[in-house]
Amino acid sequence: MTDPVETLLRTPGASDGRLLHLQREDARQATYAAWPAWVDDDLRRRFAGLGADTLWAHQAEAAERARAGRHVVVATGTASGKSAAYLLPAVTALRSASDAGQRNANGLRRLPSVLYLAPTKALARDQLAALDALVGDDRRIRSAAVDGDNSREERQWARDHANWILTNPDLLHRTLLPSHARWARFLAGLQYVVVDETHHYRGVFGSHVAHVLRRLRRLAASYGADPTFVLASATAAEPARSASLLTGLEVSEVVDDAAPRGEVAYALWEPPLIDARGADGAPVRRSATTESAGLLADLVSAGIRTLAFVRSRRGAETVALAARAMLGEVHGDLADRVGTYRGGYLPEERRAIETDLREGRLLGLATTNALELGIDIAGLDAVLTTGFPGTRAALRQQFGRAGRRGGSALGVLVARDDPLDTYLVHHPEALLGAPVEATVLDPSNPHVIAGHLAAAAQETALTEGDLELFGPGARDGVEALVAAGWLRRRAQGWFWVRRDRAADLVDIRSVGGQATQIVDTETGRLLGTVDGGRADGEVHDGAVYVHRGESFVVEHYDPHDGVALVRADEPDHTTSARTVTDIAIVAEHEQTVWDRASACFGEVDVSTQVVSYVRRRSGSGEVLGEVPLDLPVRTLRTSAVWWTLPGDVVAATGLAPELVPGAAHAAEHAAIGLLPLLATCDRWDIGGVSTAMHPDTGMLTVFVHDALPGGAGFARRGYDVVHHWLQTTRQAIASCTCPDGCPSCVQSPKCGNGNHPLSKTGAIVLLDAVLAQASLGSVDAA
Numbered sequence: 001m002t003d004p005v006e007t008l009l010r011t012p013g014a015s016d017g018r019l020l021h022l023q024r025e026d027a028r029q030a031t032y033a034a035w036p037a038w039v040d041d042d043l044r045r046r047f048a049g050l051g052a053d054t055l056w057a058h059q060a061e062a063a064e065r066a067r068a069g070r071h072v073v074v075a076t077g078t079a080s081g082k083s084a085a086y087l088l089p090a091v092t093a094l095r096s097a098s099d100a101g102q103r104n105a106n107g108l109r110r111l112p113s114v115l116y117l118a119p120t121k122a123l124a125r126d127q128l129a130a131l132d133a134l135v136g137d138d139r140r141i142r143s144a145a146v147d148g149d150n151s152r153e154e155r156q157w158a159r160d161h162a163n164w165i166l167t168n169p170d171l172l173h174r175t176l177l178p179s180h181a182r183w184a185r186f187l188a189g190l191q192y193v194v195v196d197e198t199h200h201y202r203g204v205f206g207s208h209v210a211h212v213l214r215r216l217r218r219l220a221a222s223y224g225a226d227p228t229f230v231l232a233s234a235t236a237a238e239p240a241r242s243a244s245l246l247t248g249l250e251v252s253e254v255v256d257d258a259a260p261r262g263e264v265a266y267a268l269w270e271p272p273l274i275d276a277r278g279a280d281g282a283p284v285r286r287s288a289t290t291e292s293a294g295l296l297a298d299l300v301s302a303g304i305r306t307l308a309f310v311r312s313r314r315g316a317e318t319v320a321l322a323a324r325a326m327l328g329e330v331h332g333d334l335a336d337r338v339g340t341y342r343g344g345y346l347p348e349e350r351r352a353i354e355t356d357l358r359e360g361r362l363l364g365l366a367t368t369n370a371l372e373l374g375i376d377i378a379g380l381d382a383v384l385t386t387g388f389p390g391t392r393a394a395l396r397q398q399f400g401r402a403g404r405r406g407g408s409a410l411g412v413l414v415a416r417d418d419p420l421d422t423y424l425v426h427h428p429e430a431l432l433g434a435p436v437e438a439t440v441l442d443p444s445n446p447h448v449i450a451g452h453l454a455a456a457a458q459e460t461a462l463t464e465g466d467l468e469l470f471g472p473g474a475r476d477g478v479e480a481l482v483a484a485g486w487l488r489r490r491a492q493g494w495f496w497v498r499r500d501r502a503a504d505l506v507d508i509r510s511v512g513g514q515a516t517q518i519v520d521t522e523t524g525r526l527l528g529t530v531d532g533g534r535a536d537g538e539v540h541d542g543a544v545y546v547h548r549g550e551s552f553v554v555e556h557y558d559p560h561d562g563v564a565l566v567r568a569d570e571p572d573h574t575t576s577a578r579t580v581t582d583i584a585i586v587a588e589h590e591q592t593v594w595d596r597a598s599a600c601f602g603e604v605d606v607s608t609q610v611v612s613y614v615r616r617r618s619g620s621g622e623v624l625g626e627v628p629l630d631l632p633v634r635t636l637r638t639s640a641v642w643w644t645l646p647g648d649v650v651a652a653t654g655l656a657p658e659l660v661p662g663a664a665h666a667a668e669h670a671a672i673g674l675l676p677l678l679a680t681c682d683r684w685d686i687g688g689v690s691t692a693m694h695p696d697t698g699m700l701t702v703f704v705h706d707a708l709p710g711g712a713g714f715a716r717r718g719y720d721v722v723h724h725w726l727q728t729t730r731q732a733i734a735s736c737t738c739p740d741g742c743p744s745c746v747q748s749p750k751c752g753n754g755n756h757p758l759s760k761t762g763a764i765v766l767l768d769a770v771l772a773q774a775s776l777g778s779v780d781a782a
């Protein structure tokens, strides 16, 4: 095999301007640590049998902390052996527990137990297989995956006998916690709670999971257990902070990755311009999938084991097919050594792919992001990422699959023809130089907390002491539930007084609205659901809908019944919906007056209507046409923060009137982009509307609103720090070196108007005008 970097440098693209940046990182030696004294010889031999003869320092450190009862999060690179951090102490605890376990205050025999949580069912099942491989037929470990696929007998066995349960937060929320009395034996012994892949618990979903974990802790405590939490996260900023927010506990972090890594180089690659023309005659680049296929063929023909990440299943198949065709022309025998991987494989199929890659029978694999969870592939020679995967942390994780001992490895980002990707490959410092993002969540969000307080009260009466556990916002939440007549206070605490199941009131994965069901017309199979608020834009008639990497076309969408009938298809185009949005102020709750400008917080009705969709040719992005749609107007009543500027103040800035709408729109986008820094939300949890003259205020107004019905606390946070927020927004726009606006400053990836109109310089002028008023004004909300 030749060196992957040398091979890349010999491709024509390396010298014709496609290779924009190449950055090398030195090899890293492993740092080993002694096995903890409490790990017995048999367990050590079992680890060695799976390839781990010696422990890496971060594994030993995290395992020691967990063993000592300290909550710990391990946030190290892909395949750095994070699972040893919990396997060592948890297996040891179960094996050394004697059958004469102590009894707790409730008279229940306390034999230790372990709860393992993964974000998906498939991953929990994989970890069950990994645990079985480690402990073999040792009957002291009685493990069970508990999920929606269990038979009645399996579930019964798990309740009666299992001491290691692998499940997901959804099942905990809906089943295990509400029927905790049946799981009393298991909960009473809870010694370790393992939360794997914690970087998935972010935004509103993360906030829900945070309360599910608090409910778990409360019930475990009621049975006399005080488990140690061991969390595993992909590399992320401030992992201890996120883990503490997630669990409500003080969590220590282990972040120094001691696993060995070979030398690795990162390349940023931009496909070349081609002869075709896009919308309005704009130049078009070769598609990222075609480019990745070419690179995959080049690398495989040099014997380099390469993984190509592609966003859709169809894209992955295109890359593999094209690479095979290219290889077939020159090295017929290599063509068969390129395969595809997608979600939905059986565990045995996944293991076979892992082995084929490891042993070199397979040299190239094109995959969707489905590979991110549940497949153990590392130590490859090269990774190609086709299109920026959304966060630097996700890119780092994909690149982390490349890295061999004793040789160099390569990670290449191939840009798609869109503004965000283009910006990033031209600004390596923004991508490779910047730290990875933190996993943001906000458990104090009052709209998330209420449903979990209700569920908790039904599980067992809520007490004053519990309010501290649920954290800021809990008291207000309980009071609101009492006022609504759902909870009643008695001597022992607050009780749930309704007849229905409180847990059913909360869908931890939904962002609100009745979910639309997506049904495959050919098989009648329910493929999944889309949140009500997003269905019009994603599954309208004619929409190309990608579900777990598979493409479908929507044949019929019924917005009233919430059903979309789809057919598996692989059209040569993509679709994107166009939306018209309007906003009306329902009530203004608070106002900060800054001389002639003002900032307000209140309730709004956001009306949106999906009016058409645009078809674009896959790859080239060429616009094929716009199709009108007849869909209802949707109204979301929610919280918003807004600021206003009177027309004469705007005119005095000298900004040309035709630029004002674009200036307000650009300021809105930038403000939305910056709020997650201040409000621990996700960009997708909020939305915005801006107008040069709003009928309710009579002035230029920029609104930023929560994307959840009833609000989610983000706009409120924005209002509380509005002055600081606007200053930061202004700085972010002004310090961006792009000439006319880019995704780093004023372009938004989720704009319903395709980022039209936008004026970057205008946005700075408007923000300066507001901030000037604020410096004149007497009251400052910041």
Ligand SMILES: Nc1ncnc2c1ncn2[C@@H]1O[C@H](COP(=O)(O)OP(=O)(O)OP(=O)(O)O)[C@@H](O)[C@H]1O
Residues within 6 Å of the ligand: 050, 051, 052, 053, 054, 055, 056, 059, 077, 078, 079, 080, 081, 082, 083, 084, 232, 375, 376
């Ligand atoms: N100390 C060690 N020495 C050698 N190999 C090890 C060691 N620890 C773990 N491994 C191997 O590394 C691989 C990855 O381990 P593991 O799945 O625990 O990593 P991870 O960090 O949880 O991975 P992911 O990033 O995919 O979540 C496994 O094949 C495992 O056997």
